[in-house]
Amino acid sequence: MQFRPKASVIISTYNQPEWLELVLHSYHIQTLKSFEIIIADDGSNELTKLVIEAFSNISDLKVIHIWQEDNGFRKTRILNKAITASNSDYLIFTDGDCVAREDFVETHLKLRKSHTALSGGYFKLTKLISSRLSKSIISNQKCFNKDWLLEQGQPKSFKLNKLTKSKFKANLLNWITPTKATFDGMNVSCWKSDITAVNGFDERMQYGGEDREVGERMMNNGVKFLQVRYRTICVHLYHERPYKNEDNETLNQRIRHTTKRENAKWTEFGIESNF
Template sequence: MCVKITIFEPMKTMDTSVIISTYNKPEWLALVLYSYSIQSVSNFEIIIADDGSDERTKKLIEHFSTQTKLKVIHVWQEDNGFQKTKILNKAIVASHSDYLIFTDGDCIAREDFVETHLSFRRKNCALSGGYFKLDESVSHKITKEVISKQNCFNKDWLIEQGQPRSFKFNKLTKSKNKAQLLNTLTPTKATFDGMNVSCYKADILAVNGFDERMQYGAEDREVGERMMNNGIKFLQVRYSTICVHLFHERPYKNEEILKKNNAIRKDTKQNKAQFTDFGITKK
C-alpha cells in the first residue's frame, strides 16, 4: 500500500496534535481547516488523516498550509474502500505531541475547541466530546465569514437559517457553569467518539491504536473500550468542547460490516481485551 506523509512546516514542540480524518469532501474540509486557523490558541499541529482522497484535497491542503502559521501534516493512503482505522493509526505515528485530539473533516470547531480540550486533559483520562448536527440546508449556508463571526455556534442565527428548535441547542452553550452541570447530568455515556475526543498519545499506543480489521461502524468505540479495559477513565465534556457537524450521507454503511465490527467489539468486552494484534504494530 502506498502511504504518503507530507509535512509543510518544520517541527517544534507542540501542546497537542489535532488529527482530522477526511475522504473526498474538500469543500467541507476547507471550512473545518479554517475553523482551526482562528483558534484561541495556536501551539498545535494539524494532521490530516486522508483515506485516499483525490487531487482536490491535496491542492486544498497545500493552499491552506501557505495561509496559516500552523504546522500541517498530510498523511495519505491509496483509496481502497473505507480504511479509516488504518489511516488514523498512521496519523498517530506521524504526530509530534504527547496529546492527541481526534475529529472529522466535517466538524467545524468553535474558536475555544482546542483550548478547552487542553484545559480539561487529565492523566489516565480521555475526554469524550459531542457535536451539534446541522441540517443539510443550513450546512450549505456555512461560509468562512460565518465561522469567523462564530454564527454557526449561535442559536438565534441557526434558527433564522432554518435549523429546527431543539434541546440539543444546549450543546452550543457558552456558559462554563451550565456546561459543567449538563456534563454531569447527561445520561449519555462517555465513549471514544472519533468526531470529538482527546487522549494522551501514550494511552492509545498502549492498546496498539485502532483495530484495522474494522470498517465503518463503532470502530472508534472499540479502541475506547480497550483503553477503558486498560485503566483509562473517560470524562464527559460534550457540552464544553463544541463543534458543529456538517450534513453528509453515509453511502459506506453496510450491514455485513456492522455485524463483523459488532463481533469484534463483543470479543473486546467479554475478554476485557486491552490490546489488538491488528493495530499499529502487527505480529
C-alpha cells in the same frame, strides 16, 4: 529549538474538500495556536491535496498530510499512521466534516487529565444550513449561535444546549447527561501514550463503531473517560452515508463483543501489526 506542539489535531477525511476547507479555517482562528494539524486521508483525490496545500500556505500552523491509496474504507489504518506521525504527547481526534468553535483546542487542553480521555459531542446542522456555511460565518462564530441557527431554519431542540457558552451550564449538563462517555472520533482527545498502550485502532474494523472499540480497550486498560460534550464544541456538516453496510457493522459488533468478553486491552491488528 524545534517547536513541540501542545496537541496534535488529527482530522480524518475522504473526498470532502469543500467541507475540509471550512474545517481547516475553523482551526486557523483558534484562540490557542500551539498545536499541529495532521490530516488522516483515506485515499482522497487531488482536490483534497490542493485544499491542504492552499491552507498550509496561509497558516502558521504545522500541517502534516498523511495519505494512503483508496482501497475501500480503511479509516482505522490511516488513523494509526496519523498517530505514529504525531509530534505531541496529546491527541485530539475529529473529522473533516466537523467545524470547531474557536475555543475547541484550548478547552480540550484545559480539561485534560492524566490517564483520562475526554469524550466530546457535536451538534448536527441541517442540510440547508450546512450548504450556506462560509469562512466568514465561521469567523463570526454565527454557526455556534443558537439564535442565528434558529433564524436560518434549524429546528428547535434540547440539543441546541450543546452550543452553550456558559461553563456552569455546560458542566451541569455534562454531569446530568445520561449519554455515556465514549471514544467518538468526531470529538475526543487522549494522551498518545494511552492509545498506543492498546496498539491504537483495530484495522479490521469497518464503518460503524470502529472508534468506540479502541476506547473500550483503553477503558479495559484503566483509562477513565470524562464527559465534556457541552464544553468542547463543534458542529457537524450534513452529508449522506452511502458507505453504511450491515455486514461491516455485524463484523464490528463481533469484534467489540470479543473485546468486552475478553476484557481485551490490546489488538494484534493495530499500530504494531503484521495484518
